Amino acid sequence: MTYAAIPITLADFEAVMLRFLPDVARYARALAGPGAEADDVVQETYLDAWRGRTTYDASRDARKWLFAICRHAFIKRYRKATREVAVGDPPELESYATAAGHAAAVRDGSAKLLDGLDLGPAINAAMATLPDTFREVVALVDVGGSDYAEAAQALGVPVGTVRSRLFRGRRLLQEQLLDYARDAGFRVRTAPEAP
Amino acid sequence: MTDQTLSCSETVRAMWDYVDHALPGEMRSAVEAHLKGCDNCAGHVAFAKRLVEQIATAPVPQPDVEALEQRVRGALAHEAMSS
Numbered sequence: 001m002t003y004a005a006i007p008i009t010l011a012d013f014e015a016v017m018l019r020f021l022p023d024v025a026r027y028a029r030a031l032a033g034p035g036a037e038a039d040d041v042v043q044e045t046y047l048d049a050w051r052g053r054t055t056y057d058a059s060r061d062a063r064k065w066l067f068a069i070c071r072h073a074f075i076k077r078y079r080k081a082t083r084e085v086a087v088g089d090p091p092e093l094e095s096y097a098t099a100a101g102h103a104a105a106v107r108d109g110s111a112k113l114l115d116g117l118d119l120g121p122a123i124n125a126a127m128a129t130l131p132d133t134f135r136e137v138v139a140l141v142d143v144g145g146s147d148y149a150e151a152a153q154a155l156g157v158p159v160g161t162v163r164s165r166l167f168r169g170r171r172l173l174q175e176q177l178l179d180y181a182r183d184a185g186f187r188v189r190t191a192p193e194a195p
Numbered sequence: 196m197t198d199q200t201l202s203c204s205e206t207v208r209a210m211w212d213y214v215d216h217a218l219p220g221e222m223r224s225a226v227e228a229h230l231k232g233c234d235n236c237a238g239h240v241a242f243a244k245r246l247v248e249q250i251a252t253a254p255v256p257q258p259d260v261e262a263l264e265q266r267v268r269g270a271l272a273h274e275a276m277s278s
Contacts, residue, residue, distance in 0.1 A: 010275045014268065021267065022260050029255045039258055039266070046267045047274055092208040099207045099239040111242060123253035141215070142250040148217055167211050174246055 013053055017046065020063045027067050030139035031074045033128040044073040067144050068154050071136060091160065094167035101174055110181040117181060126176035134169030141166055201229045206236045214243050 024045055028038040048069050049056075056065060105111035127135055140151040141162075151166070152159045206229045212218045213226045230237045 010271060014271065018264060018267070021264055022257075025258050025260060025263060026255045029258075039263055042258075042263060043267050043270050047270055050271055050274055051278075091211070095207050095210045098243060099210065102239050102242045105242075106238065114245075119249050120254045123250060124255060127250075127253075138250065142247055143255075145251075148215070163211070170211070170243075170246060170250070173250065177246070177249075 008053065010050070013050055016062060017049060017066065020066050021046075023063055024066050024070055027070055027139060027144055028074065030127060030143040031071065031132075031136055032077075037077075041070060041073050041077060044077065045070040048073055064144070064146070064150065067140070067146075071140070071154055074136070091163040091167045094164070094171050098167070098171045098174060101171065101178065105178045105181075108182070110178050113181050113184075114177060117184060119177060119180075122177055122180040123173065126173050126180075129176070130169055130172055134165050134172060137162055137165040138169040138173070142170075201225045203229075203233060203236055206230070206233070207239060210236075210240055210243055213240065214247055 021042070025038070025042050028041040028045070032038040032041050045066060049066060052069070056062070102111060105114075127138070130138065137151055137155065140146045140154060141148070146154065148159045148162050148166075151162045155162065206226055209218060209222060209226055213223060216223075218226065230240060
């Protein structure tokens with residue numbers, strides 16, 4: 001295999017890779033949550049990328065290469081290798097559960113009211129509460145823009161596992177956002193008040 | 196499978212794959228045909244799409260990128276000198 005334009009010198013490396021630092025920082029926050037820990041992950045990402053610079057294939061997407069390293073840096077710091085979250089249900093069952101959650105939210109009015117809320121803080125808070133197994137695949141696909149196959153390769157799991165974790169993660173986020181709408185005081189009464 | 200045979204259950208089953216553009220062309224066409232005639236399923240899919248868009252575009256609290264870049268440059272320089 002031949003590699004074109006490998007950034008061998010530090011100056012070359014920085015010129016090629018540091019332009020993606022804002023993207024890597026955003027991705028690290030999606031994985032690790034806001035705060036100094038995410039900045040540590042970003043620094044570790046670039047150090048690991050520098051150490052492994054000869055494996056960089058310039059014909060491929062440098063941003064995604066950095067994302068893959070970032071994910072490994074995150075795991076190295078925070079995740080015990082033996083911990084896994086069991087996801088035994090077929091991915092499609094998550095679709096049903098998501099649709100059922102939406103139907104309930106339509107009935108109580110919270111679905112419509114989500115449109116009027118600033119969901120940024122709620123999404124960040126909800127992401128921070130997701131188990132790592134779900135958060136990392138949501139971060140890869142929804143924040144990082146990977147497709148199923150790319151996420152599967154990054155995680156070292158089958159595509160079916162990516163789908164299960166992604167769909168479960170999204171459903172958990174949906175539930176939290178709908179709870180956020182309800183807690184914000186926007187619940188719509190569906191039953192008439194007692195006289 | 197034809198457009199006419201796709202049920203609500205089958206459509207919901209394929210919802211996330213449809214939102215993620217991961218369905219084969221024939222199945223994607225079948226889902227779209229169903230959605231045109233089913234407000235209920237169309238509502239589920241529209242809500243799912245909005246959820247993904249909101250996750251993707253949520254303003255993640257940004258670090259001081261300039262300070263972070265300086266920190267990373269410093270760490271890289273130290274690493275390059277010591278290796």
